[in-house]
Amino acid sequence: MIFTERLEAHASRLERHLDEWLTPQRVGPAAPRLLEAMRYGSLGGGKRVRPFLVIESAALFGVAVEGALNAAAALECVHCYSLVHDDLPAMDNDDLRRGRPTVHKAFDEATAILAGDGLLTLAFEILASPDTHPNPAVRADLALALARASGVSGMAGGQMYDLEAPGKTLGEAEIRLLQAMKTGALITFGCVAGGILGEASAANIAALRAYGDALGAAFQLADDLLDVEGDAALVGKATGKDTEAGKGTLVSLFGVEAARVKLDELKQEALAALAPFKPRDGVLAEAAEFVVARKF
Amino acid sequence: MIFTERLEAHASRLERHLDEWLTPQRVGPAAPRLLEAMRYGSLGGGKRVRPFLVIESAALFGVAVEGALNAAAALECVHCYSLVHDDLPAMDNDDLRRGRPTVHKAFDEATAILAGDGLLTLAFEILASPDTHPNPAVRADLALALARASGVSGMAGGQMYDLEAPGKTLGEAEIRLLQAMKTGALITFGCVAGGILGEASAANIAALRAYGDALGAAFQLADDLLDVEGDAALVGKATGKDTEAGKGTLVSLFGVEAARVKLDELKQEALAALAPFKPRDGVLAEAAEFVVARKF
Numbered sequence: 001m002i003f004t005e006r007l008e009a010h011a012s013r014l015e016r017h018l019d020e021w022l023t024p025q026r027v028g029p030a031a032p033r034l035l036e037a038m039r040y041g042s043l044g045g046g047k048r049v050r051p052f053l054v055i056e057s058a059a060l061f062g063v064a065v066e067g068a069l070n071a072a073a074a075l076e077c078v079h080c081y082s083l084v085h086d087d088l089p090a091m092d093n094d095d096l097r098r099g100r101p102t103v104h105k106a107f108d109e110a111t112a113i114l115a116g117d118g119l120l121t122l123a124f125e126i127l128a129s130p131d132t133h134p135n136p137a138v139r140a141d142l143a144l145a146l147a148r149a150s151g152v153s154g155m156a157g158g159q160m161y162d163l164e165a166p167g168k169t170l171g172e173a174e175i176r177l178l179q180a181m182k183t184g185a186l187i188t189f190g191c192v193a194g195g196i197l198g199e200a201s202a203a204n205i206a207a208l209r210a211y212g213d214a215l216g217a218a219f220q221l222a223d224d225l226l227d228v229e230g231d232a233a234l235v236g237k238a239t240g241k242d243t244e245a246g247k248g249t250l251v252s253l254f255g256v257e258a259a260r261v262k263l264d265e266l267k268q269e270a271l272a273a274l275a276p277f278k279p280r281d282g283v284l285a286e287a288a289e290f291v292v293a294r295k296f
Numbered sequence: 297m298i299f300t301e302r303l304e305a306h307a308s309r310l311e312r313h314l315d316e317w318l319t320p321q322r323v324g325p326a327a328p329r330l331l332e333a334m335r336y337g338s339l340g341g342g343k344r345v346r347p348f349l350v351i352e353s354a355a356l357f358g359v360a361v362e363g364a365l366n367a368a369a370a371l372e373c374v375h376c377y378s379l380v381h382d383d384l385p386a387m388d389n390d391d392l393r394r395g396r397p398t399v400h401k402a403f404d405e406a407t408a409i410l411a412g413d414g415l416l417t418l419a420f421e422i423l424a425s426p427d428t429h430p431n432p433a434v435r436a437d438l439a440l441a442l443a444r445a446s447g448v449s450g451m452a453g454g455q456m457y458d459l460e461a462p463g464k465t466l467g468e469a470e471i472r473l474l475q476a477m478k479t480g481a482l483i484t485f486g487c488v489a490g491g492i493l494g495e496a497s498a499a500n501i502a503a504l505r506a507y508g509d510a511l512g513a514a515f516q517l518a519d520d521l522l523d524v525e526g527d528a529a530l531v532g533k534a535t536g537k538d539t540e541a542g543k544g545t546l547v548s549l550f551g552v553e554a555a556r557v558k559l560d561e562l563k564q565e566a567l568a569a570l571a572p573f574k575p576r577d578g579v580l581a582e583a584a585e586f587v588v589a590r591k592f
Contacts, residue, residue, distance in 0.1 A: 024449075027447065027448055027449050028444065028449035029449050029453075029473075030448040030449045030453050031448060031449075031452075031453035031454070031456035031457050031477070033456055033460065034448050034452060034453055034456035035448050038448060081413075085409055085410075085413060088406075088409065090404070090405035090406045090409060091406050091409065108386070109386035110384075110386045110387050110459050111456070111459075113381055113384065113386060113387065113409065114381075114452050114455060114456055114459075116413070117377075117381060117412070117413075117416065117452050118447055118448040118452045118453075120413065120416055120417065121416065121443050121446050121447035121448075121452065122443070122447055122448065124420045124439055124442075124443045125440060125443035125444060125447060127439070128436045128437075128439035128440035128443060129440060135432075136431075136432045136433035136435070136436040136437075137432035139432070139436040139439075140424045140432040140435040140436045140439070141424070141432075143420055143423070143424035143435075143436070143439050144420075144421060144424035144425060146420075147417050147418070147420040147421035147424060148324065148421060150417050151323065151414055151417035151418055151421060152323055152326040152327060152330050152331050152334060152414040152417075152418070153320075153323050153324035153325050153326045153327075156327075156330060156410050156413050156414045156417065157325075157326050157327035157330055157331075157414075158327070159410060160327035160329055160330035160407070160410055161327050163406050163407075163410075164329065177325075181327070
């Protein structure tokens, strides 16, 4: 199967799985309007890159797709909650997301705040559920790793830095830290989660972490390059936003040429980290190529 | 020790414990402003009733206070996150909380949203941490129970119903459901958490759940009575708010007299649920008396 077809196939399975979770049958007697807003904010779109990483890193250790879907869905819940909250008027104030009104536009602000809260909470309900893994130590480890990746020292902390950034001149180290927290932490979790699910050795988990860190940095750098060079029609969102917002990126700091060189280095770093998994590393190696080469 | 002294002693220990958690030493390299807002939103006040219930229900099974503090702190993080988000302009729009500016007033709205997100996430980081309990099944069970109590079918769902309530005429069943979700679920979790920590039997956990459900309903009914009858100076917040907001409560539905009778019934129900724990049920029995008799 070619890579993009595999990505789409996993995205479809993730979509169905998340759809099943977001029902009263799974979550109990929910407030209907809130459940509806959570569904609106998480279903029906997205490349589902993070769940893909969970599924494929778990496959390295012989975990079937079904055995990775809960962890993948939990990670996507956190990603979607962050989009719902980041879009709020007090944050990035975006009216559109994936071509549709954002949650606070389609519903209202209070409902959007609660929908984000609900999705974040659901992520931990899913991870802690017995059907996520028969070994409770795995479930607890997943919850701990996701909480660390998402909280004040991870994604939420990165968003705080991002909100403080406009008007400041950030150096390379600061930009790297911001991006590693805001975007990188969840991508790294996606890679590490497969190892936790597969009860991998500490050395293998460290290798997945190194792969995820490089991949996350590459993902963000490619995004920054697209913002400068990309075709808005292909990218699916307005380009030039970072420059307009006065946001420092590695591209604005070093220029396009140096950024392209760095992007290639990050790809090599990601590929090198996969060495312990040869010859089963094919799909994750393709993922690194895909992230670096993407035009959208 | 008399009950209120015991409540204060536990509150002090909880405060110190939460203070330790909210440091870079425990949570890693946090975004300083966000960590500051999370501290502001969770430290320095509150009766800490929910943590008290965790500590005292755990004590029934021989769990020392130290062994219950993590679970107690996690529950308080969820309670505090809910206050930070509920106070937001898009929600209840409150400027003051415990006599101080609310988080979005002391910082700003975006920071308050993120601080709530960070506290919610921290709750699960704490529960999943190895030092919460040596048995990972206990940690996973605590995370699952707290997520269910807090999410779309628990507290967040209750807050959604509450936001939809003004202008509607709610019947008894609807008011009960709203209150059981919005306030009751976390109180019940506090009682059940002690049983999970103590690896109690299913029958004992069910008894704690019954006690918590009755206590939570009594807590809310007492609150509604205070809103009608209470002395604002003693209560520490404006009274008459529910009537003003057009919020239906059991007091507005049945009147003060009938509500007092119901309150006593709930107390009896809570006390009866403690039967399996005699003669060690003293403190939890006092807690039921305290909740019903409180003037603040």
